[in-house]
Amino acid sequence: MNIRRVPVLATLALLLPLSGCSDDTSNGEGTTLTVLAAASLTETFTTLADRFEADHEGVTVELAFDSSATLARQAVDGAPGDVLATADEATMQTAVDGEAVSGGPEVFATNVAVLVTPPDNPAGLTSFADLDDDAVTYVVCVDSAPCGRIAAGLLDAAGITHEPASLEVDVKAVLAKVTSSEADAGIVYATDAVSAGDAVTSIDIDRAEDQQNVYPIATLEQSTDAALAGEFLALVLSDAGQQVLADAGFGGGG
Protein backbone atom coordinates (compact mmCIF):
# COMPACT_ATOMS: atom_id res chain seq x y z
CA MET A 1 0.00 0.00 0.00
CA ASN A 2 1.20 3.42 -0.92
CA ILE A 3 0.60 5.78 1.96
CA ARG A 4 1.62 9.41 1.84
CA ARG A 5 3.95 9.52 4.78
CA VAL A 6 5.07 13.12 4.93
CA PRO A 7 1.87 14.59 6.43
CA VAL A 8 1.74 11.71 8.92
CA LEU A 9 5.28 12.39 10.05
CA ALA A 10 4.56 16.10 10.19
CA THR A 11 1.52 15.41 12.37
CA LEU A 12 3.54 13.18 14.66
CA ALA A 13 6.24 15.82 14.94
CA LEU A 14 3.60 18.32 16.01
CA LEU A 15 1.94 16.00 18.49
CA LEU A 16 4.96 14.48 20.20
CA PRO A 17 6.11 17.55 22.11
CA LEU A 18 2.49 18.24 23.12
CA SER A 19 1.95 14.82 24.63
CA GLY A 20 5.04 15.43 26.74
CA CYS A 21 3.38 18.29 28.59
CA SER A 22 -0.01 16.52 28.86
CA ASP A 23 -1.85 19.27 27.05
CA ASP A 24 -5.37 18.83 25.75
CA THR A 25 -5.04 17.69 22.14
CA SER A 26 -8.70 16.94 21.41
CA ASN A 27 -9.41 20.41 20.06
CA GLY A 28 -9.71 19.29 16.42
CA GLU A 29 -5.98 19.55 15.77
CA GLY A 30 -4.54 16.45 14.12
CA THR A 31 -7.75 14.94 12.78
CA THR A 32 -6.89 12.44 10.07
CA LEU A 33 -9.15 11.47 7.19
CA THR A 34 -8.11 8.24 5.48
CA VAL A 35 -9.08 7.87 1.82
CA LEU A 36 -8.72 4.51 0.08
CA ALA A 37 -8.53 5.14 -3.66
CA ALA A 38 -7.86 3.16 -6.87
CA ALA A 39 -4.30 3.53 -8.17
CA SER A 40 -5.49 5.34 -11.31
CA LEU A 41 -6.67 8.21 -9.08
CA THR A 42 -3.18 8.88 -7.67
CA GLU A 43 -2.63 12.31 -9.28
CA THR A 44 -6.18 13.66 -9.05
CA PHE A 45 -6.83 12.55 -5.47
CA THR A 46 -3.47 13.93 -4.32
CA THR A 47 -4.57 17.31 -5.72
CA LEU A 48 -8.02 17.00 -4.13
CA ALA A 49 -6.53 15.98 -0.77
CA ASP A 50 -4.27 19.05 -0.77
CA ARG A 51 -7.31 21.20 -1.51
CA PHE A 52 -9.31 19.53 1.27
CA GLU A 53 -6.48 20.11 3.77
CA ALA A 54 -6.29 23.76 2.72
CA ASP A 55 -10.05 24.14 3.31
CA HIS A 56 -10.09 22.27 6.64
CA GLU A 57 -7.50 23.54 9.06
CA GLY A 58 -5.97 20.84 11.24
CA VAL A 59 -7.20 18.00 9.05
CA THR A 60 -4.69 15.67 7.44
CA VAL A 61 -5.81 13.53 4.53
CA GLU A 62 -4.00 10.22 4.35
CA LEU A 63 -4.24 8.57 0.93
CA ALA A 64 -3.86 4.84 0.35
CA PHE A 65 -3.65 3.85 -3.32
CA ASP A 66 -3.99 0.24 -4.37
CA SER A 67 -6.01 -1.94 -6.73
CA SER A 68 -9.77 -1.50 -6.28
CA ALA A 69 -10.27 -5.14 -5.30
CA THR A 70 -7.62 -4.96 -2.57
CA LEU A 71 -9.07 -1.73 -1.14
CA ALA A 72 -12.65 -3.04 -1.16
CA ARG A 73 -11.53 -6.19 0.65
CA GLN A 74 -9.69 -4.07 3.24
CA ALA A 75 -12.81 -1.94 3.73
CA VAL A 76 -14.92 -5.05 4.35
CA ASP A 77 -12.28 -6.36 6.77
CA GLY A 78 -12.70 -3.18 8.78
CA ALA A 79 -9.33 -1.62 7.97
CA PRO A 80 -9.11 2.02 9.10
CA GLY A 81 -10.62 4.22 6.41
CA ASP A 82 -13.20 6.96 5.97
CA VAL A 83 -13.72 7.10 2.20
CA LEU A 84 -13.45 4.43 -0.51
CA ALA A 85 -13.13 5.24 -4.24
CA THR A 86 -12.85 2.34 -6.71
CA ALA A 87 -12.27 2.13 -10.46
CA ASP A 88 -15.33 -0.03 -11.13
CA GLU A 89 -18.78 -0.69 -9.72
CA ALA A 90 -18.28 -4.43 -9.16
CA THR A 91 -15.60 -4.00 -6.50
CA MET A 92 -17.62 -1.22 -4.82
CA GLN A 93 -20.55 -3.64 -4.74
CA THR A 94 -18.43 -6.11 -2.74
CA ALA A 95 -17.89 -3.35 -0.16
CA VAL A 96 -21.66 -2.60 -0.14
CA ASP A 97 -22.46 -6.31 0.22
CA GLY A 98 -19.94 -6.53 3.05
CA GLU A 99 -21.87 -3.76 4.84
CA ALA A 100 -18.79 -1.54 4.89
CA VAL A 101 -20.47 1.44 3.19
CA SER A 102 -22.33 4.09 5.19
CA GLY A 103 -22.98 6.76 2.55
CA GLY A 104 -23.18 6.44 -1.23
CA PRO A 105 -21.88 4.96 -3.40
CA GLU A 106 -22.10 7.74 -5.94
CA VAL A 107 -20.50 7.74 -9.38
CA PHE A 108 -18.00 10.62 -9.52
CA ALA A 109 -16.05 9.91 -12.71
CA THR A 110 -15.87 7.79 -15.82
CA ASN A 111 -12.93 6.79 -17.99
CA VAL A 112 -13.49 5.90 -21.63
CA ALA A 113 -11.13 4.22 -24.08
CA VAL A 114 -9.60 6.34 -26.85
CA LEU A 115 -7.48 5.54 -29.87
CA VAL A 116 -4.01 7.09 -29.71
CA THR A 117 -1.49 7.47 -32.52
CA PRO A 118 2.06 8.86 -32.63
CA PRO A 119 1.97 12.67 -33.13
CA ASP A 120 2.71 12.33 -36.88
CA ASN A 121 -0.01 9.67 -37.25
CA PRO A 122 2.00 7.54 -39.74
CA ALA A 123 -0.97 5.44 -40.81
CA GLY A 124 -3.16 8.51 -41.41
CA LEU A 125 -5.94 7.34 -39.12
CA THR A 126 -8.97 9.61 -38.75
CA SER A 127 -11.47 7.34 -37.03
CA PHE A 128 -11.68 4.13 -35.01
CA ALA A 129 -13.07 2.31 -38.07
CA ASP A 130 -9.79 3.02 -39.94
CA LEU A 131 -8.18 0.28 -37.82
CA ASP A 132 -9.87 -2.27 -40.08
CA ASP A 133 -7.01 -2.19 -42.58
CA ASP A 134 -4.27 -4.81 -42.89
CA ALA A 135 -1.67 -2.07 -43.39
CA VAL A 136 -2.32 -0.66 -39.91
CA THR A 137 -0.24 -2.00 -37.03
CA TYR A 138 -2.06 -1.43 -33.76
CA VAL A 139 -1.73 -2.81 -30.24
CA VAL A 140 -4.16 -3.30 -27.33
CA CYS A 141 -4.01 -4.73 -23.80
CA VAL A 142 -4.10 -8.48 -23.26
CA ASP A 143 -7.63 -9.86 -22.73
CA SER A 144 -6.96 -10.68 -19.08
CA ALA A 145 -6.45 -6.97 -18.26
CA PRO A 146 -9.49 -4.67 -17.88
CA CYS A 147 -8.25 -2.38 -20.68
CA GLY A 148 -7.99 -5.46 -22.93
CA ARG A 149 -11.57 -6.50 -22.24
CA ILE A 150 -12.76 -2.98 -23.08
CA ALA A 151 -10.69 -2.89 -26.27
CA ALA A 152 -11.95 -6.30 -27.39
CA GLY A 153 -15.54 -5.19 -26.73
CA LEU A 154 -15.12 -1.98 -28.74
CA LEU A 155 -13.41 -3.74 -31.66
CA ASP A 156 -16.16 -6.32 -31.70
CA ALA A 157 -18.93 -3.70 -31.53
CA ALA A 158 -17.35 -1.76 -34.41
CA GLY A 159 -17.07 -4.93 -36.49
CA ILE A 160 -13.28 -4.59 -36.87
CA THR A 161 -11.84 -7.93 -37.94
CA HIS A 162 -8.22 -6.88 -38.60
CA GLU A 163 -6.41 -8.16 -35.52
CA PRO A 164 -3.97 -6.27 -33.30
CA ALA A 165 -0.26 -6.91 -33.85
CA SER A 166 0.35 -7.50 -30.18
CA LEU A 167 -1.47 -7.92 -26.87
CA GLU A 168 0.49 -5.86 -24.37
CA VAL A 169 0.55 -6.73 -20.66
CA ASP A 170 -0.89 -3.40 -19.51
CA VAL A 171 -2.05 -0.02 -20.71
CA LYS A 172 1.36 1.60 -20.07
CA ALA A 173 2.98 -0.92 -22.42
CA VAL A 174 0.41 -0.07 -25.12
CA LEU A 175 1.20 3.61 -24.66
CA ALA A 176 4.96 2.90 -24.88
CA LYS A 177 4.54 1.07 -28.21
CA VAL A 178 2.66 4.08 -29.62
CA THR A 179 4.95 6.81 -28.25
CA SER A 180 7.97 4.97 -29.69
CA SER A 181 6.14 4.67 -33.06
CA GLU A 182 6.53 0.89 -32.93
CA ALA A 183 2.77 0.79 -33.47
CA ASP A 184 0.57 3.04 -35.65
CA ALA A 185 -2.11 3.13 -32.97
CA GLY A 186 -3.18 1.74 -29.61
CA ILE A 187 -6.28 1.67 -27.43
CA VAL A 188 -5.75 3.30 -24.02
CA TYR A 189 -7.83 5.18 -21.44
CA ALA A 190 -8.60 8.86 -21.97
CA THR A 191 -6.65 9.64 -18.79
CA ASP A 192 -3.55 7.91 -20.20
CA ALA A 193 -3.84 9.92 -23.40
CA VAL A 194 -4.01 13.14 -21.35
CA SER A 195 -1.02 12.21 -19.19
CA ALA A 196 0.99 11.32 -22.32
CA GLY A 197 0.47 14.91 -23.52
CA ASP A 198 2.10 15.79 -26.85
CA ALA A 199 3.61 12.32 -27.22
CA VAL A 200 0.33 11.05 -28.70
CA THR A 201 -2.64 12.28 -30.69
CA SER A 202 -5.96 10.89 -29.54
CA ILE A 203 -8.99 9.98 -31.61
CA ASP A 204 -12.39 9.52 -29.95
CA ILE A 205 -14.07 6.16 -30.32
CA ASP A 206 -17.80 6.16 -31.18
CA ARG A 207 -19.96 4.74 -28.41
CA ALA A 208 -16.87 4.32 -26.18
CA GLU A 209 -19.13 5.14 -23.22
CA ASP A 210 -20.83 1.74 -23.70
CA GLN A 211 -17.66 0.10 -22.38
CA GLN A 212 -16.41 2.79 -20.01
CA ASN A 213 -14.93 2.37 -16.56
CA VAL A 214 -17.18 3.83 -13.87
CA TYR A 215 -15.66 5.20 -10.64
CA PRO A 216 -17.94 5.16 -7.56
CA ILE A 217 -17.09 6.77 -4.19
CA ALA A 218 -18.59 6.07 -0.75
CA THR A 219 -18.08 6.79 2.93
CA LEU A 220 -17.26 3.83 5.17
CA GLU A 221 -18.96 2.43 8.26
CA GLN A 222 -15.71 2.41 10.23
CA SER A 223 -15.22 6.13 9.67
CA THR A 224 -14.49 7.92 12.94
CA ASP A 225 -15.76 11.23 11.55
CA ALA A 226 -18.69 10.60 9.22
CA ALA A 227 -19.37 14.32 8.72
CA LEU A 228 -15.82 14.99 7.57
CA ALA A 229 -15.91 11.94 5.26
CA GLY A 230 -19.15 13.31 3.78
CA GLU A 231 -17.44 16.64 3.16
CA PHE A 232 -14.67 14.91 1.20
CA LEU A 233 -17.34 13.19 -0.93
CA ALA A 234 -18.95 16.58 -1.50
CA LEU A 235 -15.62 18.07 -2.62
CA VAL A 236 -15.06 15.26 -5.15
CA LEU A 237 -18.59 15.71 -6.53
CA SER A 238 -18.42 19.55 -6.48
CA ASP A 239 -17.73 21.58 -9.62
CA ALA A 240 -14.18 22.25 -8.42
CA GLY A 241 -13.57 18.57 -7.78
CA GLN A 242 -15.06 17.56 -11.11
CA GLN A 243 -12.81 20.12 -12.84
CA VAL A 244 -9.69 18.48 -11.34
CA LEU A 245 -10.87 15.11 -12.66
CA ALA A 246 -11.83 16.53 -16.07
CA ASP A 247 -8.37 18.10 -16.41
CA ALA A 248 -6.88 14.62 -16.01
CA GLY A 249 -9.13 13.20 -18.75
CA PHE A 250 -11.90 11.69 -16.64
CA GLY A 251 -15.50 12.02 -17.72
CA GLY A 252 -18.08 13.42 -15.33
CA GLY A 253 -20.14 11.42 -12.87
CA GLY A 254 -23.87 11.63 -12.64
Add this chain to the structure above:
Amino acid sequence: MLGAPPALLLVPALVAATFLVVPLVTLVIATPWSRFFELLGTEAVRDALGITALTSVATVVVCLLLGTPLAWLLARVEFRGRSLLRAAVTVPLVLPPVVAGVALVTALGRNGLIGGLLRDLTGVTIPYTTVAVVLAHTFASMPFYVLAVEGALRSSGEEYDVVAASLGATRWTTFRRITLPLALPGVLAGAILAWARSLGEFGATITFAGNYPGTTQTMPSLIYGALQSDPEVARTLSMILLIVSVAILAALRNRWLVRP
Protein backbone atom coordinates in the same frame (compact mmCIF):
# COMPACT_ATOMS: atom_id res chain seq x y z
CA MET B 1 41.38 -39.46 4.00
CA LEU B 2 40.15 -35.88 4.24
CA GLY B 3 37.84 -36.41 7.24
CA ALA B 4 34.22 -35.41 7.74
CA PRO B 5 32.98 -32.30 5.86
CA PRO B 6 33.22 -29.26 8.19
CA ALA B 7 29.95 -27.70 9.35
CA LEU B 8 31.20 -24.34 8.09
CA LEU B 9 30.86 -25.70 4.54
CA LEU B 10 28.10 -28.23 5.05
CA VAL B 11 25.52 -25.85 6.56
CA PRO B 12 25.70 -23.12 3.85
CA ALA B 13 25.69 -25.85 1.20
CA LEU B 14 22.47 -27.29 2.60
CA VAL B 15 20.92 -23.81 2.87
CA ALA B 16 21.79 -23.16 -0.79
CA ALA B 17 20.37 -26.49 -1.92
CA THR B 18 17.16 -25.98 0.09
CA PHE B 19 16.74 -22.48 -1.32
CA LEU B 20 17.01 -23.77 -4.88
CA VAL B 21 14.74 -26.79 -4.43
CA VAL B 22 11.94 -25.54 -2.17
CA PRO B 23 10.26 -23.09 -4.65
CA LEU B 24 10.12 -25.85 -7.26
CA VAL B 25 8.57 -28.27 -4.77
CA THR B 26 5.99 -25.69 -3.68
CA LEU B 27 5.20 -25.01 -7.35
CA VAL B 28 4.47 -28.72 -7.80
CA ILE B 29 2.26 -28.66 -4.70
CA ALA B 30 0.46 -25.44 -5.72
CA THR B 31 -0.32 -26.67 -9.23
CA PRO B 32 -4.04 -27.38 -9.63
CA TRP B 33 -3.47 -30.82 -11.15
CA SER B 34 -7.19 -31.41 -11.77
CA ARG B 35 -7.08 -28.67 -14.40
CA PHE B 36 -3.70 -29.68 -15.78
CA PHE B 37 -4.78 -31.69 -18.82
CA GLU B 38 -7.77 -29.48 -19.50
CA LEU B 39 -5.41 -26.48 -19.77
CA LEU B 40 -2.79 -28.43 -21.71
CA GLY B 41 -5.39 -29.01 -24.43
CA THR B 42 -6.44 -25.38 -24.87
CA GLU B 43 -5.53 -23.62 -28.09
CA ALA B 44 -3.66 -20.82 -26.33
CA VAL B 45 -1.35 -23.28 -24.55
CA ARG B 46 -0.77 -25.39 -27.65
CA ASP B 47 0.00 -22.27 -29.69
CA ALA B 48 2.41 -20.95 -27.07
CA LEU B 49 4.12 -24.33 -26.67
CA GLY B 50 4.45 -24.57 -30.46
CA ILE B 51 5.95 -21.08 -30.74
CA THR B 52 8.30 -21.77 -27.83
CA ALA B 53 9.48 -25.05 -29.37
CA LEU B 54 9.88 -23.56 -32.85
CA THR B 55 11.72 -20.42 -31.74
CA SER B 56 14.02 -22.17 -29.25
CA VAL B 57 15.09 -24.74 -31.85
CA ALA B 58 15.54 -22.01 -34.49
CA THR B 59 17.64 -20.06 -31.98
CA VAL B 60 19.92 -23.05 -31.44
CA VAL B 61 20.29 -23.50 -35.23
CA VAL B 62 21.25 -19.83 -35.67
CA CYS B 63 23.74 -20.16 -32.79
CA LEU B 64 25.29 -23.27 -34.40
CA LEU B 65 25.59 -21.64 -37.83
CA LEU B 66 26.78 -18.18 -36.75
CA GLY B 67 28.04 -18.66 -33.21
CA THR B 68 30.45 -21.53 -33.98
CA PRO B 69 32.47 -19.49 -36.53
CA LEU B 70 32.52 -16.53 -34.10
CA ALA B 71 33.81 -18.77 -31.29
CA TRP B 72 36.46 -20.18 -33.64
CA LEU B 73 37.49 -16.66 -34.65
CA LEU B 74 37.88 -15.64 -31.02
CA ALA B 75 39.78 -18.81 -30.06
CA ARG B 76 42.02 -19.43 -33.06
CA VAL B 77 42.70 -16.21 -34.98
CA GLU B 78 45.05 -13.54 -33.68
CA PHE B 79 43.87 -10.06 -34.59
CA ARG B 80 43.86 -6.57 -33.10
CA GLY B 81 40.88 -5.88 -30.86
CA ARG B 82 40.15 -9.55 -30.26
CA SER B 83 39.70 -9.15 -26.52
CA LEU B 84 37.56 -6.08 -27.12
CA LEU B 85 35.34 -8.08 -29.51
CA ARG B 86 35.09 -10.91 -26.99
CA ALA B 87 34.00 -8.46 -24.30
CA ALA B 88 31.48 -6.80 -26.63
CA VAL B 89 29.75 -9.99 -27.74
CA THR B 90 29.38 -11.21 -24.16
CA VAL B 91 27.67 -8.02 -22.94
CA PRO B 92 24.14 -9.38 -23.65
CA LEU B 93 25.00 -12.04 -21.04
CA VAL B 94 24.74 -9.49 -18.25
CA LEU B 95 22.23 -7.14 -19.86
CA PRO B 96 18.75 -7.06 -18.28
CA PRO B 97 16.46 -8.69 -20.87
CA VAL B 98 14.19 -5.64 -21.10
CA VAL B 99 17.24 -3.50 -21.93
CA ALA B 100 18.13 -6.03 -24.63
CA GLY B 101 14.59 -5.58 -26.02
CA VAL B 102 14.88 -1.79 -25.98
CA ALA B 103 18.28 -2.03 -27.72
CA LEU B 104 16.83 -4.35 -30.38
CA VAL B 105 14.02 -1.84 -31.01
CA THR B 106 16.56 0.92 -31.65
CA ALA B 107 18.34 -1.29 -34.20
CA LEU B 108 15.62 -3.44 -35.77
CA GLY B 109 12.34 -1.77 -34.74
CA ARG B 110 10.01 -0.20 -37.27
CA ASN B 111 11.86 3.07 -36.83
CA GLY B 112 15.19 1.54 -35.84
CA LEU B 113 18.43 2.27 -37.66
CA ILE B 114 18.35 -0.97 -39.68
CA GLY B 115 14.66 -1.79 -39.26
CA GLY B 116 13.61 1.65 -40.54
CA LEU B 117 15.89 1.34 -43.57
CA LEU B 118 14.54 -2.15 -44.30
CA ARG B 119 11.00 -0.81 -44.05
CA ASP B 120 11.69 2.09 -46.41
CA LEU B 121 13.41 -0.13 -48.99
CA THR B 122 11.27 -3.26 -48.93
CA GLY B 123 8.20 -2.49 -46.81
CA VAL B 124 9.11 -5.37 -44.52
CA THR B 125 8.94 -4.82 -40.77
CA ILE B 126 10.45 -7.18 -38.21
CA PRO B 127 8.55 -6.57 -34.93
CA TYR B 128 5.40 -8.61 -34.22
CA THR B 129 6.67 -11.58 -36.26
CA THR B 130 7.97 -14.99 -35.22
CA VAL B 131 11.30 -13.98 -36.82
CA ALA B 132 11.48 -11.15 -34.29
CA VAL B 133 11.06 -13.67 -31.47
CA VAL B 134 13.96 -15.74 -32.85
CA LEU B 135 16.09 -12.59 -33.16
CA ALA B 136 15.36 -11.59 -29.56
CA HIS B 137 16.13 -15.11 -28.34
CA THR B 138 19.33 -15.32 -30.39
CA PHE B 139 20.51 -11.98 -29.02
CA ALA B 140 20.05 -13.29 -25.49
CA SER B 141 21.32 -16.85 -26.10
CA MET B 142 24.26 -16.57 -28.50
CA PRO B 143 26.73 -15.19 -25.89
CA PHE B 144 26.21 -18.33 -23.78
CA TYR B 145 26.87 -20.50 -26.82
CA VAL B 146 29.92 -18.55 -27.98
CA LEU B 147 31.52 -18.58 -24.53
CA ALA B 148 30.98 -22.34 -24.12
CA VAL B 149 32.37 -23.20 -27.56
CA GLU B 150 35.29 -20.80 -27.30
CA GLY B 151 36.24 -22.38 -23.97
CA ALA B 152 36.08 -25.85 -25.49
CA LEU B 153 38.19 -24.78 -28.50
CA ARG B 154 40.85 -23.29 -26.22
CA SER B 155 41.03 -26.28 -23.89
CA SER B 156 41.19 -28.82 -26.74
CA GLY B 157 44.42 -27.10 -27.78
CA GLU B 158 45.83 -25.98 -31.09
CA GLU B 159 48.43 -28.81 -31.40
CA TYR B 160 46.19 -31.12 -33.44
CA ASP B 161 45.34 -28.23 -35.78
CA VAL B 162 49.09 -27.67 -36.29
CA VAL B 163 49.67 -31.36 -37.01
CA ALA B 164 46.82 -31.40 -39.54
CA ALA B 165 48.19 -28.30 -41.24
CA SER B 166 51.69 -29.83 -41.38
CA LEU B 167 50.17 -32.85 -43.13
CA GLY B 168 48.75 -30.58 -45.80
CA ALA B 169 45.19 -29.97 -44.64
CA THR B 170 43.69 -26.58 -45.50
CA ARG B 171 42.38 -24.48 -42.62
CA TRP B 172 38.76 -25.27 -43.57
CA THR B 173 39.47 -29.02 -43.67
CA THR B 174 41.26 -28.75 -40.33
CA PHE B 175 38.27 -26.96 -38.82
CA ARG B 176 35.82 -29.52 -40.18
CA ARG B 177 37.78 -32.70 -39.49
CA ILE B 178 39.88 -31.87 -36.41
CA THR B 179 38.85 -28.70 -34.53
CA LEU B 180 35.09 -29.13 -34.52
CA PRO B 181 35.01 -32.86 -33.56
CA LEU B 182 37.39 -32.16 -30.66
CA ALA B 183 35.20 -29.31 -29.44
CA LEU B 184 31.95 -31.28 -29.82
CA PRO B 185 31.20 -31.63 -26.09
CA GLY B 186 31.51 -27.84 -25.79
CA VAL B 187 29.27 -27.33 -28.82
CA LEU B 188 26.59 -29.55 -27.27
CA ALA B 189 26.86 -27.92 -23.85
CA GLY B 190 26.68 -24.48 -25.50
CA ALA B 191 23.67 -25.50 -27.58
CA ILE B 192 21.84 -26.71 -24.46
CA LEU B 193 22.69 -23.50 -22.58
CA ALA B 194 21.45 -21.42 -25.53
CA TRP B 195 18.30 -23.51 -25.82
CA ALA B 196 17.55 -23.20 -22.10
CA ARG B 197 18.08 -19.44 -22.21
CA SER B 198 15.77 -19.20 -25.23
CA LEU B 199 13.08 -21.31 -23.55
CA GLY B 200 12.83 -18.88 -20.64
CA GLU B 201 13.37 -15.64 -22.57
CA PHE B 202 10.63 -13.12 -21.79
CA GLY B 203 11.76 -9.51 -21.36
CA ALA B 204 13.48 -8.95 -24.70
CA THR B 205 10.76 -10.89 -26.54
CA ILE B 206 7.78 -8.97 -25.21
CA THR B 207 9.59 -5.63 -25.60
CA PHE B 208 10.82 -6.19 -29.14
CA ALA B 209 8.55 -8.83 -30.73
CA GLY B 210 5.28 -8.21 -28.88
CA ASN B 211 2.77 -10.75 -27.64
CA TYR B 212 0.18 -12.29 -29.94
CA PRO B 213 -1.18 -15.85 -29.83
CA GLY B 214 0.11 -18.00 -32.66
CA THR B 215 2.83 -15.62 -33.87
CA THR B 216 4.83 -14.15 -30.99
CA GLN B 217 3.28 -15.46 -27.79
CA THR B 218 5.74 -17.80 -26.10
CA MET B 219 5.06 -19.75 -22.90
CA PRO B 220 6.69 -17.15 -20.61
CA SER B 221 4.57 -14.37 -22.19
CA LEU B 222 1.42 -16.46 -21.78
CA ILE B 223 2.31 -17.16 -18.14
CA TYR B 224 2.86 -13.48 -17.43
CA GLY B 225 -0.49 -12.59 -18.99
CA ALA B 226 -2.28 -15.34 -17.07
CA LEU B 227 -0.74 -14.15 -13.80
CA GLN B 228 -2.81 -10.97 -14.06
CA SER B 229 -6.13 -12.74 -14.35
CA ASP B 230 -5.84 -16.26 -12.98
CA PRO B 231 -2.83 -17.27 -10.85
CA GLU B 232 -3.99 -20.92 -10.94
CA VAL B 233 -3.63 -20.97 -14.72
CA ALA B 234 -0.23 -19.28 -14.40
CA ARG B 235 0.95 -21.98 -11.98
CA THR B 236 -0.27 -24.76 -14.26
CA LEU B 237 1.44 -23.20 -17.30
CA SER B 238 4.64 -22.80 -15.27
CA MET B 239 4.43 -26.47 -14.35
CA ILE B 240 4.06 -27.44 -18.03
CA LEU B 241 7.16 -25.43 -18.93
CA LEU B 242 9.07 -26.92 -15.98
CA ILE B 243 8.17 -30.48 -17.00
CA VAL B 244 9.08 -29.89 -20.65
CA SER B 245 12.45 -28.33 -19.84
CA VAL B 246 13.43 -30.89 -17.20
CA ALA B 247 12.39 -33.78 -19.47
CA ILE B 248 14.44 -32.51 -22.40
CA LEU B 249 17.46 -31.70 -20.23
CA ALA B 250 17.32 -35.17 -18.68
CA ALA B 251 17.04 -36.82 -22.09
CA LEU B 252 19.98 -34.85 -23.48
CA ARG B 253 22.09 -35.50 -20.42
CA ASN B 254 21.59 -39.26 -20.64
CA ARG B 255 22.23 -39.35 -24.34
CA TRP B 256 25.09 -36.98 -24.94
CA LEU B 257 26.43 -35.33 -21.88
CA VAL B 258 29.13 -37.32 -20.17
CA ARG B 259 29.51 -36.62 -16.49
CA PRO B 260 32.70 -34.67 -15.78
